[in-house]
Amino acid sequence: MNPYHRRVAPTWWLSQRTYFLFIVRELTSVFIAAYLMLFLLLLYQLSVGREAYEAYLRFLATPGMLVFHVLALTAALFHTLTWFNLLPNIMVVRYGENRVPAIIVAGVNYAAWMAVSIFIAWIVFSR
Amino acid sequence: MTKSNEALWWLLFGAGGTVAAFLAPLQILLTGIVAPAGWVREAFEYNRVLALVSHPVTRLYLFVLISLPLFHWAHRFRFTLIDLGLKGGQRAMAIACYGSAIIGAILTAVVLLRL
Amino acid sequence: MSEPTMTLEVLRYHPEQDQAPHFQTYEVVYREDWVVLDALCYIKDQMDGTLSYRWSCRMGVCGSCGMMINGVPKLSCATFLKDYYPAPVRVEPLANFPIERDLVIVLDDFMHKLTSVKPWIIREADKPLSEGEYSQTPAELARYKQFTLCINCMLCYAACPVYALDTHFLGPAAIALAQRYNLDSRDQGRQQRKGVIASHEAIWDCTYVGECTTVCPANVDPAGAIQQAKLASSLDWVKGVLMPWGGR
Numbered sequence: 019m020n021p022y023h024r025r026v027a028p029t030w031w032l033s034q035r036t037y038f039l040f041i042v043r044e045l046t047s048v049f050i051a052a053y054l055m056l057f058l059l060l061l062y063q064l065s066v067g068r069e070a071y072e073a074y075l076r077f078l079a080t081p082g083m084l085v086f087h088v089l090a091l092t093a094a095l096f097h098t099l100t101w102f103n104l105l106p107n108i109m110v111v112r113y114g115e116n117r118v119p120a121i122i123v124a125g126v127n128y129a130a131w132m133a134v135s136i137f138i139a140w141i142v143f144s145r
Numbered sequence: 146m147t148k149s150n151e152a153l154w155w156l157l158f159g160a161g162g163t164v165a166a167f168l169a170p171l172q173i174l175l176t177g178i179v180a181p182a183g184w185v186r187e188a189f190e191y192n193r194v195l196a197l198v199s200h201p202v203t204r205l206y207l208f209v210l211i212s213l214p215l216f217h218w219a220h221r222f223r224f225t226l227i228d229l230g231l232k233g234g235q236r237a238m239a240i241a242c243y244g245s246a247i248i249g250a251i252l253t254a255v256v257l258l259r260l
Numbered sequence: 261m262s263e264p265t266m267t268l269e270v271l272r273y274h275p276e277q278d279q280a281p282h283f284q285t286y287e288v289v290y291r292e293d294w295v296v297l298d299a300l301c302y303i304k305d306q307m308d309g310t311l312s313y314r315w316s317c318r319m320g321v322c323g324s325c326g327m328m329i330n331g332v333p334k335l336s337c338a339t340f341l342k343d344y345y346p347a348p349v350r351v352e353p354l355a356n357f358p359i360e361r362d363l364v365i366v367l368d369d370f371m372h373k374l375t376s377v378k379p380w381i382i383r384e385a386d387k388p389l390s391e392g393e394y395s396q397t398p399a400e401l402a403r404y405k406q407f408t409l410c411i412n413c414m415l416c417y418a419a420c421p422v423y424a425l426d427t428h429f430l431g432p433a434a435i436a437l438a439q440r441y442n443l444d445s446r447d448q449g450r451q452q453r454k455g456v457i458a459s460h461e462a463i464w465d466c467t468y469v470g471e472c473t474t475v476c477p478a479n480v481d482p483a484g485a486i487q488q489a490k491l492a493s494s495l496d497w498v499k500g501v502l503m504p505w506g507g508r
Contacts, residue, residue, distance in 0.1 A: 020275035021358035021366050026424045028230040033331070037421065040469045044225040050165050051218035051249075053173055054211045058253055060176060061207065064198060065259045068191040075189070078181035087177030094169040101166040104468065107484035108491060115402045127166075135171040142175060142197070143188050151464040152497035155490055224467045228421060 043100050049093035052086075102127040154220045154243065161217025168210050195260070204257045212250035219246035266290040266341060267348035268299055270311065273359050281359060283350075284308075290345055296336040297325055300351070300363075313363040320477060323413030327363055328352040333418035333475045355418040356427070370414055373430055376456050377438035382449025400445040407440035407485050409478040416472035416482050422465055430462040432472035432482030439485040442492070458493045466490075 031037040056078075063074040077083060105127060106120035180189040187193070197203055219242040226238055265287045273281035286307055288299045297315055304311045315325040318337045325336040330350050341349070357365035387394065416432035423429045438457050441447045457463055466486045473483040 019360070021360055022273055022275070022278075022281055023358050024355070026356075026421075030421055030424060031229070036471055036474065037469070040467075040471075041225065041228070044221050044228070044467070047162075047165075047214070047218040047221040050169050050214050051222075053169070053177065054214055055249070057172065057176055058211055058249075058256055061198065061260065062256045064191075064195055065256065071191050071194075075181050078177065079183070084178065084181065087173055087181075090177060091170060091173045094165065094173055097162070098166040098170055101162055104470075104487075107481065108487040110484075110488065112399070112402065115398045117402070131167050134167050138168070138171055139175075143185060149458055149460055149464060150497075151460065152458075152490075152494040155464070156494050156498070228425065228467055228469075230425070 043096065046093040046097040049090040050097065053090040053094075056083075098131065102131070154216070157213065157216035158220035159217075161213035161215065162221075164209060165214040165217055169214065172210065198257075199260050204260065208250075208253055208257055211253045212246075215246040215249040216243070219243050264290040264346075266299070266345055268296075268303070269348055269350045270300075270303070270363070271352040271359075272311070272362050273353075274310075275361060285348075290341060292342050294341045296327075296329055296334075296339045296341065296349065296351060299341060299349075300336060311363075312361045321411060323411035326354045326413045326415050326418065328355055328418065333415035335413060335415070335477050338477060354414055356420070356424045357414070357417070367414065369427060370412075370417060370431070370433070373434040374412070374437065376430075377434050377441075378449060378453055378456075379437045379441060381441065381444065381447050382452055383446075384448050394446045396445055403445075404440050404443035407436045407443070407480055410436060410440075410480045410482075411478050413477060415475045415477065419471040419475040421469055421471070422467060426465070428461045429465045430456065430459075432486065433480075435463060435466075435489055436480055436482040436485035439489050442489075454493075454496070457489060458496070463489045463493060 027033075031041045060071070060074055060078075063070040078087075102124045106118075106123035109123070111118040111123055179185060198207060223239050223242040227235060231238060266289075268286045268288055269283045270286060271281050272278075272284045286303050288302050288307075291298070295318075297318055300311065300313050300315075304313075313325070313327070313336075315337065316322040317324070320335055320338045323335075326333060327336050328334075328351070329336065329339050330344070331352075333354060336351070351363065353359050353363045353365045357367060357369070360366045410433055412433060414433065417423050420429070420432060423431050435457065438453050442450045442453060442457075463486055466483075468483060468487060470483045473481045476482060
């Protein structure tokens, strides 16, 4: 017996669209974490004082930072979409013999996401 | 029978991922684009924001918003490195990732308490 | 009138003489209703009797004929030539397994893993025959039925990057099968399977790529089974932390 062992290329994730999108999905967490650190810095500048806070906002308005945040927003949206779409497979909701259709489980989450976002926006923007 | 504590990190990953899924997009839009671009200046005026975030409920919200997704990142990133070919030093990488998340959570608590 | 032909590029490997596998090209007759398995049988019968490959039922239920067709794990009996014609079709042995000969893989690892999850009803004490059958409601059956559909074809192992990188990974089919028994109301063996399932080389290695579910020809959704197992194991862990005195 002389079995042949094939090697796996480290670029396996470039060989197929689904593998590539999987890696992209995983890396969204990096963008989200990076954003949260920048946000934490904003909160820190708030505690330092008005000058520091406004200077930091000017920094966030630089082209590099704006580009980063657009990328981070795209990443966060991709995370939200993939998260809600996969959730029905992890938390199976049953009633008797039947299974609640995935689209409803996901749909409930999307609706809740909209509601929460509107609520927070209202808190931030209301007079 | 190996008693694994992976479940803890996976639960934190799940909680953080859920928090991020619900809250991250709007947050990024608000503080990363709307505020710096100056589209709604009054809403992001210093005293107003300070008052808003100083409220105990807001501080709790902010702590959850920042620290849980850090654990989500830590778990996901650790396994992505393995998926991208990391063979040796997996244990060290795990400690580095979860350690960073723990430090991040502590820093978050410190900043929020000082507000 | 000559029949149309189609090109098949088949990976060959003869362990007695070859250092490494190589492709061999065959011009096979093209028939619209043929599957790749028909083409392979045509090669073996008419062109090259040395070609080795596994097959049996030729109708998608036995799980024997899994191979890589244009780089995608498929059952050769369920893959139609007409979906590729007139382009050539590349046929290779199932990925992530050692090649024994031509298209035949060494599946010892899979067999070992399957046995390790104890895929049978485990009871603390068997009910004596005189007490009659085990009853199960349709709702109880529905909980695990999807995971019973596995035909052990190993396409999921070929699709899984985690298994590709580390063959210690228990893998989709084995974990889905364990879930099948853990969710069966007649089974009482969850604790016995825990050591194998809830370990570092089992459910916790999975990163939910989901490709296993995509390639599964029997709609088992092994990825879903693994994530459900993670959730169940996590709740077990929480219970173990909050109530360490609990026996079972």
